[in-house]
Amino acid sequence: MSIDLKKMYTNILGDSFPISMTISFGGQELIYRKKTWNITMEDGTSEERGVRYGENPDQEAALYELIAGNLVLGDCKFIDPGNGLVSAITVDDMLQVGKHPGKINLTDVDNGLNIIKYLVDKPAAVILKHNNPCGAATGDTLAQAYDKANRADRIAAFGGAVIMSKAVDKDTANLMAENYLEVVCAPDFEDGTLEILSKSKNLRVIRMEGIHRLADFEKFRFVDFKSLIDGGIIVQQSAVNSIRSADDLKPAATTWQGKEYRCEREPNQREIDDMIFGWAVEHGVTSNSVIYVKDGCTTGIGTGEQDRVGVAEIAVHKAYIKYADIICFDKFGIPYADMALEIEQGKRDKADKEEIDAKVTVDRAGLPGSVMISDAFFPFRDAADVGIREGVSAILQAGGSMRDYASIEACNEANPQVAMMFTGQRSFKH
Secondary structure (H helix, E strand, C coil), rough: CCCCHHHHHHCCCCCCCCCCCEEEEEEEEEEEEECEEEEEECCCCEECCCCCCCCCCCCCCEEEEECCCCCCCCCEEECCCCCCCHHHHHCCCCEECCCCCHHHHHHHHHHHHHHHCCCCCEEEEEEEECCEEEEECCCCCCCHHHHHHHHHCCCCCEEEEECCCEEECHHHHHHHHCCEEEEEEEEEEECCHHHCCCCCCEEEEEEEEEHHHHHHHHCEEEEEEEEECCCEEEEEEECCCCCCCHHHHHEEEEEEEEEEEEEECCCCHHHHHHHHHHHHHHHHCCCCCEEEECCCEEEEEEECCHHHHHHHHHHHHHHHHHHHHHHHHHHHHCCHHHHHHHHCCCCCCCHHHHHHHHHHHHHHCCCCCCCCEEECEEEECHHHHHHHHHCCEEEEEECCCCCHHHHHHHHHHCCCEEEEECCCCCCCCC
């Protein structure tokens, strides 16, 4: 029996989930309503539809919005019903439905908001793929922020979700129209931008006015439920990013066997700005993770690895691949992988690839001057050494390892010396 794989991704599953859900938690009653949308089809008819499907096409899924009650648990308090974000998306908010949202689209938007909420005071863009940022940047304009984020990883941005802090203008829309994107979400869209974006009929365009108010929710914690395979549930408070200014950073200093160690070079203002920006992005990256940022833009992102030195190396490896690709695309208008294939097929001179490879090597993929960000402490100095070899000028990590002295020594021994600061908090996300 043959299977139509393409059709598998366009089919819409049935929905076995109930229309409402009530949770009693510590004597507090929370009432949820399943979210459905009355969607107009291409033939002019309309259908009531819920979430397209779950993480895979054979998994049913549902989105529930809190409509009554407000769970209070310690310092956790949900955003008041009626002021929701992803769970409150209406048909009117979906300026272009495209293929109406599935679970992954919604969680990508949600994690994008989890990062953008720390960057709403400036033009910022985060591009996500499979619930991890692949490019994030701030800029003088939204178009510049988006362009920087996209160029940080043009490969992974294909089919990504873009979350932006400001209203989309025509310059930004024109840049986005050059890519294949799944979702564009912003607080508003200026006149003429929807006509530009509508060239991609499957694109989901979501207006979310609540982005303007994200800073108000910056310190909000919510209760995070994780269902286990046996039906059990782990409940935790959500994480909050408390590194919001230079005053929140701590000197890299420790004592080991009676000797005091302190990082000798202090970070400059640019490095401090990148530390604050990078920690906000790191807040939305699956752990173990290490990222590199420079001038308000990611230069390499390593996610979800089992060991810290390994993820530091993976972030470097990815930076080199993405850097070669964007140079090739700028120069020849094709991906680096396509150019390599053309050379293999005898359709292109290998000198083109050698030229790009040489530039990547000389530039070290743009990593020199970057700030290295780690979501937890360095258990050994080997991870710090990875970044230092690539020319990072500063490091931000949690601190608290028994071997902090070794990472401090690595920074002091570097030529030129590398600055390092501690956050005093871990930023794991699983």
